[in-house]
Amino acid sequence: MxxxxxxxxxxxxxxxxxxxxxxxxxxxxxxxxxxxxxxxxxxxxxxxxxxxxxxxxxxxxxxxxxxxxxxxxxxxxxxxxxxxxxxxxxxxxxxxxxxxxxxxxxxxxxxxxxxxxxxxxxxxxxxxxxxxxxxxxxxxxxxxxxxxxxxxxxxxxxxxxxNSDKKPIDLNSQTYPVRWMPYIGDIMRWRSYDPSKIPGVGQLIGKLIGHQLSSGQSEKLESNTTTSSYTWVYTPEGSLIYRRWDKTNHAAYIRHSQLGSGRPVICAGEFKVIDHQLQSVISMVNDASGHYKPDGGACLRYVAEKFEALGISTEHTEWKWRDSAS
The missing domain is CATH 2.60.60.20 (PLAT/LH2 domain)
Incomplete structure (x- = not known):
């Protein structure tokens, strides 16, 4: 794996x-x-x-x-x-x-x-x-x-x-910090940093099964189209928080820093579900994840283990990442 x-x-x-x-x-x-x-x-x-x-x-x-x-x-x-x-x-x-x-x-x-x-x-x-x-x-x-x-x-x-603070560690024994300028800009635009109040935000709890934070309802993650994906963050508490993103509606996307409550996270990116299988996982800095510094894909190790621990096979999953210089 x-x-x-x-x-x-x-x-x-x-x-x-x-x-x-x-x-x-x-x-x-x-x-x-x-x-x-x-x-x-x-x-x-x-x-x-x-x-x-x-x-x-x-x-x-x-x-x-x-x-x-x-x-x-x-x-x-x-x-x-x-x-x-x-x-x-x-x-x-x-x-x-x-x-x-x-x-x-x-x-x-x-x-x-x-x-x-x-x-x-x-x-x-x-x-x-x-x-x-x-x-x-x-x-x-x-x-x-x-x-x-x-x-x-x-x-x-x-x-x-x-570590001694009961927080998961990454390859360098640290988490990846939020970039402060975009974060301050989001506050000025009154963006919500409480994911439990954002419609559609959920936590992965099983085999492509999610728990909606706002409604408390469980859901099966639907397959993506060519114009959609799931944005996600992996938090220091060991949770995978996600939200479906329709890329044709740029004004409605939710930033990764909002999924992560504005706090440091271990990893952030996108994943796609096709035919009830995890097709691809990407860790990168783009329009939806510009708040977190890229790490050349090193953090994907933990994400892979987390998916497997949740019973989600990654045997045929394509892994991608973008370096900070990209």
Missing amino acids: NSIFTGQASNSQTIDSLTVIATIENIRWAGTGTSIYISLGPTLQLQRFCETASAGETIALSIDLNKMFGRKNITLLEIQGISFHQVGRETSFGADFLNGLTLGVAGTINSNEDDWALESVTLIANDIYSNTTFKHINKWLHAPSSHLDTVWSGQVLYTNWI
């Missing part, structure tokens, strides 16, 4: 410390008596996460970055996945163990004594940035054999990294 954006990875925030915090469900039998191992980096190296885990326990581990990633300093973009590993224990039984329900042959079975329930996982980088992609796991985990097996894994979403 994000292969076209990987060239911008060098701009990501560099870190030298990473802590993984896991919470075990506080329910009966949720702990485990065997060791759990963790892996994060591309080298597939393992680090012991804990020797045992008790129900309701919160376990924090400082990750050995040099072991996991091959060096002491990495970027947040390199933390793409996390997995837990465990060795299950076998229990011996006699021929009469199952009271005639077996073939009467002695042997071993895998024990479920080491099953455990994982509630959540949080990543903390440099004691500043946190990632809560896995804040609601709530899953029982089982080691299927007496060998080291992967019992849980997940993809770390870059868009879920936030």
Whole structure:
């Protein structure tokens, strides 16, 4: 999905410390008596996460970055996945163990004594940035054999990294500011900077499903024509705010700064929906987005992740952007 954006990875925030915090469900039998191992980096190296885990326990581990990633300093973009590993224990039984329900042959079975329930996982980088992609796991985990097996894994979403102010970060750990002169001009023209009061402004909440902010009604985004598109902003709170734009009526368009409540946003642009599919997404400065500085398309990484998180496939989506010099 994000292969076209990987060239911008060098701009990501560099870190030298990473802590993984896991919470075990506080329910009966949720702990485990065997060791759990963790892996994060591309080298597939393992680090012991804990020797045992008790129900309701919160376990924090400082990750050995040099072991996991091959060096002491990495970027947040390199933390793409996390997995837990465990060795299950076998229990011996006699021929009469199952009271005639077996073939009467002695042997071993895998024990479920080491099953455990994982509630959540949080990543903390440099004691500043946190990632809560896995804040609601709530899953029982089982080691299927007496060998080291992967019992849980997940993809770390870059868009879920936030700073100490609880705001999402971009590739340079900042948001893109509103240009003040157009903003002041809009105020003088009495433009509304409360998107909840602008007809047609909505928030994407699912598979091309939007929630109209003014009416509170849900809607399915209609396909665009050759003379229409949807203008959008991606806010620091992680919301995609949009409005359909009929380009034949230039006097009626709503500026991106109005969709973003006149505040800084992470990204702004247009997208098109054709035959109930997301055909194209563009990040650029034009008549409808002149209030935000362009970034050469770097911010589209977060937009792509957000669409996918909402269940909107971007497999066949065309991505475009315009540099500030364009």
